[in-house]
Amino acid sequence: MNNEEEVMQAECTKWFWNTFIAERRMLFHVDNNSYNGVIGARKKALGVCRGPSDLVFVCQGEVIFIELKTPSGSQTDEQRDFEMKVKHRGHAYVVIRSVEAFQEFIIDKIYGNGRTMANTKRR
Numbered sequence: 001m002n003n004e005e006e007v008m009q010a011e012c013t014k015w016f017w018n019t020f021i022a023e024r025r026m027l028f029h030v031d032n033n034s035y036n037g038v039i040g041a042r043k044k045a046l047g048v049c050r051g052p053s054d055l056v057f058v059c060q061g062e063v064i065f066i067e068l069k070t071p072s073g074s075q076t077d078e079q080r081d082f083e084m085k086v087k088h089r090g091h092a093y094v095v096i097r098s099v100e101a102f103q104e105f106i107i108d109k110i111y112g113n114g115r116t117m118a119n120t121k122r123r
Contacts, residue, residue, distance in 0.1 A: 004070050009054055012068065012102040020110060026058045027106075051078030053086075053093065059109050064092040066105075071097050 009029070016027050030052045034040030040048075053065035065086050067079060075083070075095065083093045096102045 002070070002073070005054075005068050005073065008070070008099055008102075009068050011099045012096075013055070015099070015103060016106060020106070023110065028056055030054060030056060049078075050076070051082035053079075053082065057106070057109070062092060064094065064109070066102075067093070067095045068102070069095055069097050073097070 013027065013029065017024060031043070032048050032050065032052050034043055034048075053067045055066040055068070057064040057066055065083075067075065067083070069075070086093045094105065096105060
């Protein structure tokens with residue numbers, strides 16, 4: 001993940017955390033990047049691998065895998081393989097290219113199907 005994608009991911013997760021308090025811990029980061037070989041080897045031993053999406057969103061009745069990319073960014077071969085396997089197993093996988101697109105997607109998932117701010121628990 002490049003720095004621009006990290007900034008976008010931080011903005012997305014901060015917005016989600018502060019906006020949907022009742023949904024906290026239902027969107028989380030998959031820490032599949034390492035900064036050096038020692039940490040990488042330790043994470044690999046714990047099950048970390050290349051390809052899984054940046055974020056996982058546990059929504060009502062579904063789990064959604066979210067990959068964040070800049071407008072010009074492209075998926076790696078491992079990410080495309082992960083996407084194919086996830087979709088084959090019946091899960092949703094989306095590539096999102098901006099904070100605004102992320103916000104629209106999340107709002108639609110949380111408030112879709114007749115749910116509104118009035119009937120969504122917030123603290």
